[in-house]
Amino acid sequence: MKNINVRRLALIAGVLTLGTLTACGDHSNSEAHVHAQNEARKQSTTASLPTITNYFTDDVIVSDSLVECTLSDGTETSCYIVTMPINSEIDVGHDKGPWCPRNISDTAEDAGIWLNDNEVYDADGNFIENLATFYSDDNWQLFNPETGEIKVTDSKDACLAAARPDVDPIYQNYCVECLPEYAEDVEPQKYLIPAYPEKASRITQFDPHGGVGLAFNGVKMDAPAPVDAILGAYTLAPFDDCGGHVNPHVGYHYHAITECSSIDTALSTHGKMLGVALDGFTIFERKHPDGLVPDDLDDCGGHAIDGSGVGGQEGIGYHYHAGDAGSNQILACFSAPSGCAIEGDSMQCDVRRGPPGNRPPPPKPS
DSSP, rough: OOOOOOOOSSSSHHHHHHHHHHSSOOOOOOOHHHHHHHHHHHHHHHHHHHHHHHSSSSSSSEOSEEEEEOOOTTTTEEEEEEOOGGGGSOOOSSSSOOSSSSSSOOOOGGGGGEEEEEEEEOOOOOHHHHHHHHTOOOTTTOOEEEEBBBOOOSSHHHHHHHHHSOGGGGGGTTTTOOGGGGTTTTOEHHHHHHHEEOSSSSSSSOTTTTOOOEEETSEEEOOOHHHHHHHHHHBOOOOOOTTTEEEEETEHHHHHHHSSTSSSSBBBBTTTTTEEETTTEEEEEEOOOTSSSOOTOOTSSSSEEEBBBBBTOOOEEEEEEEGGGTTOOSOBBSSSOEEEEEOTTBBBBBGGOOOOOOOOOOOOOO
């Protein structure tokens, strides 16, 4: 595997401020306190900028300075602009695919995975052969019973017809496989990421089409895949072993974090730090290095740590741990107002006031 040249472990103390700013100090709601906070943030814009930039690969572009932005709840604050690359053209640190097996005799080496009821299954030939039993529905028939050949989408047009919400009837009972090169027309996407996240008293639900975070290797972490819609048309759209697959409208993206998507970015005594959520808090792998899941996670999958952290530093502060791979849910919700994908000059994510004129339409479902 190629070394992805992560600019890591420099300025770690700065990175940790993403969480520690919310884990300590006076959280008075007085106007004077808020004003003082805002002024201090403006004064520290240049010094604070490296807090997350050193963890992204060189293919990810982070703005040279912070910008004034409006978050999902109308909060006005400072954000990074993070531009995610066209990931079909970059090395993300692991192979993409395979997804669909070609014959019911194919093994797990020739196929990806499927997520169901908090379990991860090899989407191999045997799994495809027994879908009718697995889902207790005799309408499942993705293969030719005489030859064992599995029906797989084999072109961009077929992928588009089978991956849309209203699946073309001719692609029912197909294994849907969209290749990275099918996303050749996708442009790099810009995101507003809050530089100073503050844990709120109420959770924020994410946009099901807007993603939940950005992995440091240049891959978008997406909301749960629309499994019900996929299964409703008797199609199966497997993920690769790293929890990702391709939507021609958005490119390769993750719906689950597995061992191979937990690439070595920021190593710590708390586990691997994988990326940043759209609300600005960092995301760690599911388990600690000792194999245990933290026992104090909140409803969104986060907690605060005041002890040892990245590189032995203290005070990770509030952060998330990715959900179980089989849950089809990297994050359950946001613990703070979130940033968003943007286009043009819009620096606004305030959904209460309606979408701004330059806000892009939501990507089509996976």
